[in-house]
Amino acid sequence: MPCKGCIVRAIDYEVSFENCKQTALFESIEDHLKRADMLVNQVDQTFHVKEQGIKELYDFCVDHAVEMDTIQFRLDQTDWRPFSEVMHVVEMQWIDEVIQDEQLTSHYQPIVTPDLEIYAYELLARFYHKDGKVIYPNEIFSAAKERGRLYALDRVCRLTAVRHAKRISQKAFINFIPTSIYSPEFCLRSTINLANELQIDPYRLIFEVVESEKVEDMGHLKKILEYYHSRGFEYALDDVGEGYNTVEVLSFLRPNYMKLDIKYVQGVATDLEKQLIAADFLEKALAVDSIPLAEGIEAVEDFEWLKKKGYQLFQGYLFGKPSADPQAEISI
Numbered sequence: 001m002p003c004k005g006c007i008v009r010a011i012d013y014e015v016s017f018e019n020c021k022q023t024a025l026f027e028s029i030e031d032h033l034k035r036a037d038m039l040v041n042q043v044d045q046t047f048h049v050k051e052q053g054i055k056e057l058y059d060f061c062v063d064h065a066v067e068m069d070t071i072q073f074r075l076d077q078t079d080w081r082p083f084s085e086v087m088h089v090v091e092m093q094w095i096d097e098v099i100q101d102e103q104l105t106s107h108y109q110p111i112v113t114p115d116l117e118i119y120a121y122e123l124l125a126r127f128y129h130k131d132g133k134v135i136y137p138n139e140i141f142s143a144a145k146e147r148g149r150l151y152a153l154d155r156v157c158r159l160t161a162v163r164h165a166k167r168i169s170q171k172a173f174i175n176f177i178p179t180s181i182y183s184p185e186f187c188l189r190s191t192i193n194l195a196n197e198l199q200i201d202p203y204r205l206i207f208e209v210v211e212s213e214k215v216e217d218m219g220h221l222k223k224i225l226e227y228y229h230s231r232g233f234e235y236a237l238d239d240v241g242e243g244y245n246t247v248e249v250l251s252f253l254r255p256n257y258m259k260l261d262i263k264y265v266q267g268v269a270t271d272l273e274k275q276l277i278a279a280d281f282l283e284k285a286l287a288v289d290s291i292p293l294a295e296g297i298e299a300v301e302d303f304e305w306l307k308k309k310g311y312q313l314f315q316g317y318l319f320g321k322p323s324a325d326p327q328a329e330i331s332i
Contacts, residue, residue: 008096008152013054013073015083016046020070032060051090058087075148088146095143098135099152103128106164107322111173111293111315114307116330120171120206122315123161124322150177158191165205166198168326173236173257175210178221188224192231202232206257209237222253236293250288257313258285262296265316269301282310300332 017026026045033039038053049057061068061083071083098104105128108121127135144153154177165172195205207228209221225235236257237250250258260281268274278294285292294306297316306314320327 008100008149011051011075011147012040013049013051013075013086014046015049015057015086016072016080017070018045019072020045020066022064022066025064025066029057029060033057051093054086054090058083078148092143092146094129095140095147095149095153098127098129098140099144099149099156101130102156102160103130103135104156104160105324106161107324108164108168108326109315109322110320110327110330111171111313112319112330113313114311116319116332118170118327118330119313120173121168121326122173122175122208122322123164124175125157125160126322155190159194162191162194162198162200162205165195165200171204171206171234173206173208175208175238177210178224188227203234206234206236208257208259209235218249218252225253225255247284247287250284250290254288255290257293258290259315260292260294260311262316265294265296265302265306266298267302269299269305275305278306279309286310303332 017029029047030039030042033047033049033053036053036056038050038056040048040050042048047057061071068084069082072080073083073086074080075089105126106123107126109124110118111120111122113119125137127137127140129135140153141150144150158174158176161172161174165174195202207225209225228235234256236259237253237255238259239261258281260278264274264277264281268278282292291313292311293313293315294302294311295315297303297306297314297318300318303314303316303318318332319330
């Protein structure tokens with residue numbers, strides 16, 4: 001079935017008074033919510049409440065000295081949480097506007113060959129409030145998690161990146177959160193349709209798995225990647241060495257590209273332990289016919305060591321920081 005989470009819809013809060021001993025309050029709460037037209041429905045001691053009514057319900061409980069930790073709430077079948085935390089979710093409403101009004105853009109960071117030719121750009125989302133103030137990624141993703149908007153946020157980031165890919169002739173690496181995709185056929189349809197509408201050669205788009213959310217269901221991830229592949233797109237695994245540390249897993253997923261994480265890249269020229277990890281990574285990549293890419297390079301010495309070892313692609317501040325306009329050439 002289609003993924004409801006990809007669209008920003010009004011939130012209904014499920015509030016349970018099952019553990020609350022102040023049973024005399026139930027009738028008063030029900031009457032109040034009905035009068036205010038804020039009650040969606042009621043099942044036994046659980047109320048489904050419109051977001052506009054949550055603050056009133058919260059204030060009502062405070063005014064009547066209800067023990068907040070005996071009340072629980074949740075959004076869309078997520079885990080139950082203490083009602084004392086509900087206003088924190090309400091305060092994150094600004095994320096809805098950011099997503100609905102698409103208050104974001106993509107910045108370009110070059111990915112280069114050993115000869116410093118620009119092979120591709122990674123398209124990185126940058127978010128803004130309406131007054132132009134920057135919203136930092138940790139802030140935006142925390143708010144999206146709080147309000148159950150990760151799916152919608154991931155979708156608008158993908159679509160924005162695809163539009164920006166139209167500006168370049170090289171390949172474009174586009175991040176996505178695999179746990180935000182229920183069903184590839186529905187959740188990725190808008191991304192595929194936009195690429196077709198813009199007449200972007202699918203071969204130029206490389207969808208990169210972002211490990212900000214831990215992937216536990218490798219079968220589901222493979223289904224997503226196979227869907228991309230069936231449409232002519234390529235895909236990359238980020239942070240390899242963390243969640244994907246065996247040849248068996250990599251052979252199962254068969255990525256077109258594998259990124260060596262920054263923690264193993266910076267200082268690799270002089271750190272024996274990092275050199276062993278980088279060498280093992282390279283061996284695994286080549287074993288599954290994947291192109292090895294080292295990210296986070298800032299020092300020439302690390303670049304030279306990795307290049308000599310056999311790495312094929314490189315990314316990092318040494319070659320260019322993310323910028324609003326694609327960098328035309330590389331010099332170090």
